[in-house]
Amino acid sequence: MNETFALEVKNITKRFPGVLANDRVDFNLRKGEIHALLGENGAGKSTLMNVIYGLYTPDDGEIFINNQKVEIHNPHDAIHAGIGMVHQHFMLVPVFTVVENIILGSEITKRTYLDLNTASKKVKQLSHDYGLVVDPDAVVEDLPVGIQQRVEIVKALFRDAKILVLDEPTAVLTPQEVEDLFVVMRNLTERGVSIVFITHKLKEVLEIADRITVMRRGKVVGTTTPSETSEAKLAEMMVGREVLLQVEKAPAIPGDVVIKVSDLVIKDERDLVVVKDVSFDIRAGEILGVAGVQGNGQTELVETLTGLRQAESGTITINGTIMPFQNPRVMIEAGIAHIPEDRMKHGLVLPYSVADNLVLCTYYRPPFARGIERNIRSVYDNSERLIEQFDIRTPSPLVSAGTLSGGNQQKVIVARELSRENHLLIANQPTRGLDVGSIEYIHKRLIEMRDSGIAVLLVSAELDEIKSLADRIIVMYQGNIVATVDADKISRSELGLLMAGSQVANIPSLN
């Protein structure tokens, strides 16, 4: 072998109790390339990178940097070997400033005095050199996630990283921020940095990667290049079977209006108007998609529709009845199902069992309760039935919901919400953070609900999701509905423009 690899691992094996997370994994990274590591959640991508970064000790295997064997026992060794890692959940201290976060562990001092001024200058120089603009004195918790990620990258560069591991860097970003990140990544490789890009998003891989390695169940399935492969082929490698990337759906047959929203005005916690005079209606048997970059009022709108938040003015009418505000139980009993944005925080009580989570909306009613007493037997029977019906992979209905994978947690929520009698389903970012197989499953279910005559409101920041599922689309920008269009009359890029604040008048196909 003549080629010098920036990083090469051979035969890495890592066992966790009951799981073989990495099974004799071989992987190499050429100098100055972007090498995508693709796989579903739990395929072993993050485990492999944590081994390389010294956070896990492998049971077997070797690591080489520039063809030299190295021993990495802890992050300190990894940093010393020129490896920098941007973790999926940022490793930033929220109350520290940018520069404090960057120098932490590699501080610049004058005798004992922490020299933040010199450090700030060095950070500014680095930001300038690599085109990563950050304000060294800003407090991290005030920064948007895209900028926080930039801080993480600068942090690695500050330590002279030549190899950069980005763990699911796009999961938390808006489409525009993803584009910015890709520019930064290309910039870095031009300056001799080699990048491992971990993801499960196929489109991004094809767009940015030089080579692609796919992992499944702890093993490397194969390595390929974007020109040799396609989304469908990659998905098949990831999942191990053919996957439907495009949802199949018949044209909608809309019925009566289920929900009518008129002139809704909503304020957020800081007393700012975040939803301005919003009106729309949804008919039975159609999916209305709400497109928009996160933070343009969608969250507050959904919270108001599900009874979690007070509106300043306006009305919500469901099946002809004007609904009160801020009364979740009335909304549930009126037949609104809700798949919340943050499944860990608002969708499930993580320490509760799967069985209890499945009756969170109905626990107080027969058959799950007799007067003040719960009927545990029927709660258990109900859970067994739903686990079977919705294909929830759990060792038992009695394990806590927090131990399940993200996809299965989402299935628990879907099972709970769809097993009641519904008229309206509100799904907010229903596939965020899920792998291809789970996304396919959720999409199928949404179409099924529509076809059974339920009105569906789908809020998503993923353009493709909105485009492929929705029958009609409203675009929200700064609290206003800037456009209402039929899904088949607008292109992906036009939708992107509207989300970024473009006027309808500037979109030719809508005029």
Add this chain to the structure above:
Amino acid sequence: MYDLRTAAPWKYFFRRWKGVFIGGIIIFLVIIFSYIKNSAVTEAVLASAVRQSTPLILGALCGLLGERAAVINIGIEGQMLLAAFVGFLFNVWTGNLFLAVLAGVGMGALLGLLLAFMSVTLKIDQIIGGTVINIIAIGLTGYFYKVGMTTKGKLQPIPLGPLAKIPIIGTVLFNNPPITYAAIVLVFLVHYILFHTRWGLRTRAVGEHPRAADTLGINVYFMRYMNVIAGGAIAGLGGVFLTLEAVGSFERVMTNGRGFVALAVMIFGKWTPLGSWGAALLFGLTSAIQTQLQFGGKVNIPHQFIGMLPYLLTIVVLAGLGGRARPPAADGIPYEKE
């Protein structure tokens, strides 16, 4: 929302510390007024306030060093008590005050080590760990203390030359015994260490986001151990203050809740040494006024009620005026390596 951090620095500073500013001005005016009325009593009360605040600020420094590294220490009371007793014993045996102080400080550090071992290594609930220390201290001192042990003197005030001759300030600040001086120095020293050194940055990181510190190669356990031990030593100094500087002898449970008031002082001071010092002085002042009212004999209120004053203040301050202080994010949570 209007973000304070983007405003002019002095505006930000003022808004953040508005209550403190206004309170400070009121107290200052009251002191001036009272000094004009009766200078001798005012000086005595203020000097007493500074001395009463000494064990509180030392306790608070102990608490905040621990909590900045995410270890809650409710065993300050016990650390102070046992250190006070050990210092007293050494004074009885050796008659050497310097050795006695060292012994007390060492005892405090040892109890810090015990707390760190329980909460960092064994990952026992930190409230239980601290309670264990409190119970041990009450038990051991109660068992070994014999009435009739006599000491050979206590630490005496050292006037700092001409500084001690300035009216009010001289008597109050520059004519104190050594541990009181040490406490003031420690306030600034701990402030410098926490906010202007590598050690402090790492300590705060460990208290806010230990995993982030870990991924940068910082030894979370080591940082926690060292800070809790250093805190214990400082609490020990607060303990020997009672036996070797304030009273000169030992009594059962003589800390009398100061370790807990120190925690309140720390919270009121928003986990900062300077803020805590201000809070400790405030509590010291109410204690001094309380003593003055009780023994001045001019007020006709049962002394039990006057005795409540400092504790009532604790409740009022923590419930209302403290503002929304934010403890370190990882406070009280043991760190598990992956």
